[in-house]
Amino acid sequence: xxxxxxxxxxxxxxxxxxxxxxxxxxxxxxxxxxxxxxxxxxxxxxxxxxxxxxxxxxxxxxxxxxxxxxxxxxxxxxxxxxxxxxxxxxxxxxxxxxxxxxxxxxxxxxxxxxxxxxxxxxxxxxxxxxxxxxxxx
Numbered sequence: 001x002x003x004x005x006x007x008x009x010x011x012x013x014x015x016x017x018x019x020x021x022x023x024x025x026x027x028x029x030x031x032x033x034x035x036x037x038x039x040x041x042x043x044x045x046x047x048x049x050x051x052x053x054x055x056x057x058x059x060x061x062x063x064x065x066x067x068x069x070x071x072x073x074x075x076x077x078x079x080x081x082x083x084x085x086x087x088x089x090x091x092x093x094x095x096x097x098x099x100x101x102x103x104x105x106x107x108x109x110x111x112x113x114x115x116x117x118x119x120x121x122x123x124x125x126x127x128x129x130x131x132x133x134x135x136x137x
Contacts, residue, residue, distance in 0.1 A: 003036040006124045010043065011114040012084035016070045020044070020084060023071065030084060032113055034124045039092075041113065043082040047072050047102070055094050059125040062091030064112050074102055078109035088118045092125075 010030035012020060020030075024045030033040040039051040064083050073081040078097060083089070090113050097107040115121045 005033050005035045006120075008032045008034070008115045008117060008121045008124075010082065010084050011088045011116045013070075013086075016084060020071060025071070025084065030082075032115060032121065034121075041082065041111070043072055047082060047100075049098075049100055051094070051098055053125075055096065055098065056092060056125060057095045058091075058093040059122050060091050060093075061118055061122060062089045062112055064089045064114070072102055074106050074108075076106060078107055079112065080106065080108045080110070081112040083112065083114050085114045087114070088116060089114050090118045090121050 008031060009027065010032070012025065012027065012030060025043055029045070030043050034053070037053050039053050039056060040049070041051070042048045064081055064086055066086060068081060070083045070085070073083060080100065080102070092111040092113070094109055094111070097109045100106055100108050
């Protein structure tokens with residue numbers, strides 16, 4: 001029996017779509033999927049990663065500053081953003097930094113995503129986070 005996969009489209013503002021199109025970010029190529037053991041994030045042609053769900057420490061509603069920009073962004077200090085709009089942002093905190101490749105390899109401890117339904121996204125992770133595991137124990 002296969003595990004249920006929850007798919008969450010990324011929120012892409014019509015204002016920013018023309019700037020995201022050259023890197024392949026469209027409604028079909030920008031999404032996040034969550035299952036029992038896999039967290040899959042796709043943001044255009046260049047960002048397609050799978051993370052183990054057990055490496056996710058916490059998922060919350062987040063904020064992405066306007067000055068940080070839209071698109072695939074990093075501050076090279078552990079934060080990565082895949083941002084298509086400044087609203088509906090969620091923050092995923094990993095237990096250990098994850099190695100990902102943007103233009104160069106970067107370390108990702110905090111991943112920010114703009115998703116269409118942030119509350120459903122956070123709820124999908126509730127049973128997998130360490131806080132919820134501790135309550136269940």
